[in-house]
């Protein structure tokens with residue numbers, strides 16, 4: 041008996057030391073985030089990885105809202121990620137800020153995908169691995185079931201790629217010529233713009249316009265004119281669009297396909313966000329919901345880029361794919377990537393793809409995750425309208441977990457400069473303690489300088505804290521301005 045008690049006591053002591061060390065690995069995390077004594081609740085987790093329990097020393101407390109429950113899952117479990125060498129936490133411009141920039145989640149990946157990875161890691165060999173055609177059969181079914189594809193592409197049409205940005209660079213190099221004009225609608229995800237100039241192609245920016253409620257619109261006559269005047273050979277379509285989360289309607293896509301076919305322009309349709317069309321106020325994303333470009337392409341040359349990485353928070357596993365159904369385009373693409381074996385992935389990419397496109401568990405997790413983010417977005421929009429009316433507003437979110445915030449009112453009210461020491465980004469970063477993605481990153485034309493993108497794929501408490509910080513910073517600035525105007529009069 042004594043021996044049992046002594047063993048138990050040693051076990052408890054070791055666990056406490058371990059927990060303390062894990063928490064101290066989070067040194068630099070603000071105190072209010074830290075709650076090492078509260079075990080994280082993880083009702084959706086079925087993972088067999090015991091140490092995952094201790095990966096969540098951070099707890100965001102939600103003051104006003106119960107967690108969203110969908111499919112009996114709660115997607116609100118806080119995660120600590122700093123020690124995992126994340127881009128978001130390591131390369132932040134202010135590591136003490138709330139990190140709401142890079143488009144990955146401050147939420148756990150689906151437990152069945154985590155379990156598959158853990159199981160694969162427990163097999164102690166990591167030799168060359170292929171992507172078996174079972175993956176592509178699963179992906180094809182997923183595209184039909186979840187992304188509205190009219191047909192299941194044949195497994196031959198799929199090509200593995202480490203990630204979507206790589207696929208776009210490769211596609212430009214394989215399917216266009218040096219100096220060719222490539223049209224990109226802005227604001228848009230910046231690394232893809234860089235691919236164009238970095239590949240020796242000419243980047244032609246086409247500005248999206250804004251509807252009365254702020255949502256982005258394609259100006260199709262102007263776009264068709266640009267394709268013609270510039271002699272463009274390729275166009276990048278982000279569908280749904282990042283930033284702004286716009287889901288393009290069938291009629292818009294058909295008009296785009298016609299204009300591209302007429303001008304013999306290759307459409308590269310990046311559909312990495314297709315699974316994240318949000319549930320919510322009916323009709324928000326149009327009656328058709330998400331429409332893949334393959335449905336409307338008709339005579340138009342096109343390829344599709346896609347991945348499970350945004351959908352299920354797997355970006356660090358580097359697993360994505362292209363769908364190229366037109367044989368001439370596929371041959372040309374493969375001729376470019378095959379010599380460097382860029383169409384092969386890692387052992388973990390294979391496992392991740394197989395698990396992510398396992399329909400039943402992934403469907404359930406995705407429903408719960410989108411419901412959670414929809415609730416975050418709705419809450420934040422209402423909070424900003426109530427507390428910072430006319431100063432900061434959120435674009436209605438049709439898709440993605442990235443909320444486009446318009447700070448034009450605030451910039452004017454606080455007389456923030458467009459660039460330099462007292463600009464919007466500095467204010468948000470240093471005074472509010474929020475690391476968001478600045479609009480200028482998405483739009484070299486300057487039209488988005490008063491906007492910033494906020495990643496809402498996080499626990500509700502983090503969104504609430506972000507709103508509070510922003511309101512406090514605005515209040516502090518206003519008080520300081522009032523005090524200084526009193527002293528100067």
Ligand SMILES: Cc1ncc(COP(=O)(O)O)c(C=O)c1O
Nearest residue numbers: 143203204205229278282310312
């Ligand atoms: C539209 C779009 N395409 C591509 C990517 C990056 O994908 P990957 O990590 O597969 O290169 C992102 C990342 O946020 C994105 O928003």
